[in-house]
Amino acid sequence: MKYDHYDLVVVGTGFASTFFLQKYLAKASSNKKVLVLEKGHFYPQAERLKIKKGLTSDFQKYDSPWENNIINLNKKKEWPFTTAYGGSSNCWWGCTPRFMPNDFKLKSTYGVAEDWPIDYNDLDPYYYEAEELMSVSGPEGTPFPRKGKYPLPPHAFTMVDKIMHKTYGNQYVSQPGARASKGTHGRNGCMSFSTCETCPVDAKFTIENSGTTAYTDTRVELVYGAQVYSLVTENTMISQVLFEQDGKEVSVKGEVVVLGTNPFFNANILLNAGDKNAFTGKGIGEQLGMQVLIYLENMTNAGGSNWVNANGYMLYDGAHRKDFAACLIEANNAPYDIRLERGKHLNVASFRMVFEDLPLLSNYVTTSPNKFMPEVHFQDRSEYTLKGVANMKKKLPGILSCLPVEELRYLEPASHEGHIIGGTRMSADHTTGVVDKHMIHHQYRNLFVLGAGAFTTFGPSNPTLTLSAMSLFAADKSF
Amino acid sequence: MERRKFIKLAGVAAGMCFIPPALYFVAPGVKKYAALSIEKELHYLKLAPGSVASFVEDYFRLIGNDTVSALKWKTTYYLGLSYDKSDRLRDLIKYYLLSSDFFINKTDERKVVNYLGIYSPYKSPVPNPYSFVIYPPESIKEV
Numbered sequence: 001m002k003y004d005h006y007d008l009v010v011v012g013t014g015f016a017s018t019f020f021l022q023k024y025l026a027k028a029s030s031n032k033k034v035l036v037l038e039k040g041h042f043y044p045q046a047e048r049l050k051i052k053k054g055l056t057s058d059f060q061k062y063d064s065p066w067e068n069n070i071i072n073l074n075k076k077k078e079w080p081f082t083t084a085y086g087g088s089s090n091c092w093w094g095c096t097p098r099f100m101p102n103d104f105k106l107k108s109t110y111g112v113a114e115d116w117p118i119d120y121n122d123l124d125p126y127y128y129e130a131e132e133l134m135s136v137s138g139p140e141g142t143p144f145p146r147k148g149k150y151p152l153p154p155h156a157f158t159m160v161d162k163i164m165h166k167t168y169g170n171q172y173v174s175q176p177g178a179r180a181s182k183g184t185h186g187r188n189g190c191m192s193f194s195t196c197e198t199c200p201v202d203a204k205f206t207i208e209n210s211g212t213t214a215y216t217d218t219r220v221e222l223v224y225g226a227q228v229y230s231l232v233t234e235n236t237m238i239s240q241v242l243f244e245q246d247g248k249e250v251s252v253k254g255e256v257v258v259l260g261t262n263p264f265f266n267a268n269i270l271l272n273a274g275d276k277n278a279f280t281g282k283g284i285g286e287q288l289g290m291q292v293l294i295y296l297e298n299m300t301n302a303g304g305s306n307w308v309n310a311n312g313y314m315l316y317d318g319a320h321r322k323d324f325a326a327c328l329i330e331a332n333n334a335p336y337d338i339r340l341e342r343g344k345h346l347n348v349a350s351f352r353m354v355f356e357d358l359p360l361l362s363n364y365v366t367t368s369p370n371k372f373m374p375e376v377h378f379q380d381r382s383e384y385t386l387k388g389v390a391n392m393k394k395k396l397p398g399i400l401s402c403l404p405v406e407e408l409r410y411l412e413p414a415s416h417e418g419h420i421i422g423g424t425r426m427s428a429d430h431t432t433g434v435v436d437k438h439m440i441h442h443q444y445r446n447l448f449v450l451g452a453g454a455f456t457t458f459g460p461s462n463p464t465l466t467l468s469a470m471s472l473f474a475a476d477k478s479f
Numbered sequence: 480m481e482r483r484k485f486i487k488l489a490g491v492a493a494g495m496c497f498i499p500p501a502l503y504f505v506a507p508g509v510k511k512y513a514a515l516s517i518e519k520e521l522h523y524l525k526l527a528p529g530s531v532a533s534f535v536e537d538y539f540r541l542i543g544n545d546t547v548s549a550l551k552w553k554t555t556y557y558l559g560l561s562y563d564k565s566d567r568l569r570d571l572i573k574y575y576l577l578s579s580d581f582f583i584n585k586t587d588e589r590k591v592v593n594y595l596g597i598y599s600p601y602k603s604p605v606p607n608p609y610s611f612v613i614y615p616p617e618s619i620k621e622v
Contacts, residue, residue: 052601156616158609166622192610195600303619305611335600335607340562340572342523345586346609 001252002221006035009241009254011228011269013038013215014087016450017260018207019130019468021214023475032219035252037226037243039261040064040084045208048090048198070264071368071375078416079376081262085224086207088262093196093418094178094204095308095330096136096465098127098144100317103326103356103459110321112384113358116456117428117437118473120145126469126476131176133212134205134465135184137306138176141169143313152181155190155306159299160349160403161331167402168314175311175330176465178205185211194307194335226250228265229371230272231257231447238273238447244372256446260471263453267365267423268374270434270441270449277434277443279425281366283359284378284453286419287460288385291411292351292396293337297404300346304333312351314399315392316460325356325388328460349403352414353392356460358382359422389413419463424453438474448474510535516568517575520561523588524581530594534575537597574598582608 008024010017013036021036028034040062047059064083072079082090101120106112124145131138131151138150154174157165164172179190180203190203202209215222225245232240238257243250259266267281312329320326330352337350360380368375396408427433430442439454441447450471452463514531562569576582577598583605584590600606605613 049601053599054602156611157619159619159622162619162622191612192607193600194607198601200601300609300614302609302614303611303616304609305616333607333609335577335609336573338573338576338608340520340569340576343586345576345582 001035001223001250003033003035005033005253005255006221007032007255008034008258009252009256010034010036010258010260011241012087012260012262012265013085013207013222014260014262014451015089015207015464015468016452016471017087017258018210018212018214018471019133020258020260020448020450020471020475021220022133022212023472024479025214025217025219027475027479028219030219034217034220035254036215036220036222037228037241037252038085038222038224039227039265040082041224042085043090045090045198045202045206049200052198052200069373071370071373072378073376074378076415077378079264079420080416080418081420088418089206089208089210091197091418092204092464093307094199095462096131096134096138096176096178097311097328097461098142098146098176099123099459099461099466100144100313100326102317102321103457103461106321106457110319112321113457114425114427114432116426118426118470122437123466123469123473126472127465129472130465130468133210134178134468135180135187136176136178136465137174137181139174142173142176143170143316150176152184155179155181155309156303158301158303158309158331158333158349160294160296160301161304161310163402164310164312164331168312171313172329173311175306175308177306177308178464179203179306180205181305185209190306192305192307192333194333196307227372228261228269230269231444233273233275233444236443236445238444254446256448258448258450260448260450263420263423263451264365264374264376266449266451266453268367268372270424271365271367272371275434275441275443277430277441279427279432279434281374281423282361282364283425284365284376284420284422285357285359285363285458286421287417287458288355288357288381288389288413289352289417290389290413291332291337292353293409293411294349294351294400294403294405295339295344295407295409296347296349297406298347299404301349302346304331307333308352309333312399315353315388315395320391323384323387324391325382325385326460327356327388327392328354330354347406353389353396354417354460355385355388355392357385357458359425359456359458363422365423419452421452421455421458421463424449426454426456438478439470440474440478448478450474510539513539513571517572520568520572521575521592525588525591527591527593530579530592531575534578534594534597537578538571538574541597577606577608578603583613585613
């Protein structure tokens with residue numbers, strides 16, 4: 001480190017940190033000093049691709065499986081994430097629908113859980129900005145309020161998608177996604193390989209290919225291999241960030257501190273620092289996803305140009321949310337979901353039904369004897385979610401009546417949706433949550449706690465675009 | 480359990496009592512059953528000579544070929560299970576088709592099916608059989 005005191009200390013280099021830092025730098029004066037602490041290392045996409053192809057790479061030494069980074073007590077519940085420069089932008093699948101307006105006001109609209117202290121209109125301009133930064137591909141006409149075209153055109157529909165769109169209009173649309181529909185800003189067009197974790201053609205937005213100048217800015221110093229584990233608190237402020245690097249204990253002072261790691265580590269750092277907020281680490285979770293294979297009598301589902309070809313909102317928002325969870329339909333373009341009957345190999349649509357869940361206090365994170373390793377306790381899905389699954393099974397045959405359905409096959413719920421949400425929930429005051437509407441800790445007023453951990457409730461839409469917009473919003477309103 | 484299936488299962492179990500365990504290591508036998516199963520299920524396709532055998536070699540190299548898996552394959556074969564009753568068989572046939580040029584040729588039964596190498600989303604020439612690369616947007620009719 002060049003200095004022992006910085007104007008801003010940022011922990012993590014994933015979506016939340018990067019979008020926050022980008023906005024901060026655009027507003028900060030030229031003499032500001034910023035330190036970024038990244039636990040992992042720079043592990044280029046091209047090198048990750050070599051490993052996927054069965055080759056070797058000098059960067060393999062930086063492989064850090066998620067299972068080695070947390071103590072996960074429920075082995076049936078998985079929580080994949082990436083520890084490296086760019087965080088989980090390295091392993092996300094690039095789905096970027098906006099939330100629906102009512103996702104932010106579940107309590108006042110449906111009497112369920114809590115409202116967020118921000119609403120759709122607060123985030124609207126930052127949604128546009130995040131969509132531009134990610135060069136999102138998407139349709140005109142969406143179920144959520146949005147004007148004009150997306151930065152890139154939508155992906156191609158299959159015949160199934162066309163029929164569903166004709167039947168349901170903007171309740172069934174090409175999914176807005178950060179998988180480029182054509183070459184853009186150093187990224188290639190998606191080739192529909194449907195293995196987005198490490199995109200074979202680098203079509204998916206990542207922090208690495210984003211063109212961001214956040215980490216090359218002369219005001220910024222980026223340090224790799226820095227494992228932050230705690231903070232020094234002084235009344236209502238954070239005075240120091242504690243981390244270990246190359247086996248040595250290090251501390252650094254910061255005027256403002258930003259936690260932008262994933263929700264498990266944000267909570268672990270806060271708990272190690274002695275945060276007494278009743279909700280810190282509480283109510284972690286994510287959506288519940290389950291696959292439905294729709295066998296079609298005389299129709300193939302070929303032609304999609306993307307992994308998630310479309311989103312269906314027919315079971316999403318409405319009065320039913322008073323009683324059970326919203327469900328977002330993802331029309332997948334899954335190569336492994338083929339049929340073996342003669343002449344029907346591609347006569348199958350594969351829909352993933354994604355249900356919202358609620359932050360339950362029985363699902364939580366604690367510290368462990370290893371100060372770097374959060375212990376994850378996940379026990380239950382909410383009744384609200386399980387009722388949503390039951391309702392979906394009743395309603396889906398009717399929804400699909402516009403298709404020549406031969407049979408529906410419901411698969412078991414998936415072990416994860418690739419999201420980690422909650423643990424530092426956003427609220428109006430400290431009695432109901434951890435951070436305020438700008439993601440500043442209710443008690444420690446120079447500490448931002450970013451990311452999906454701040455979500456008050458867990459709507460069914462993919463979280464990345466929203467948490468990125470929230471980072472832009474927080475930095476814009478706070479500096 | 481259906482009676483017929485039970486009898487067949489019992490037959491395999493009884494056989495286990497008398498056949499030396501070493502026999503279950505005889506990989507060629509297992510591979511033969513797997514190849515026969517593919518050829519039986521895909522009887523309506525023109526499978527290039529040797530293509531199924533090559534695939535089966537690669538497939539078992541990938542998934543392993545220990546005593547347990549050998550026994551499971553032998554059981555599957557002796558039971559006469561079809562792919563709709565056996566996930567193992569379904570996987571085998573599915574991966575054979577995905578590892579071939581069957582989908583690149585738009586499932587055209589008139590064309591010879593060639594093995595292209597074991598399926599990998601990172602190595603196969605067109606790894607998604609539904610892809611717009613095979614079925615461009617203009618070929619998807621308007622509703």
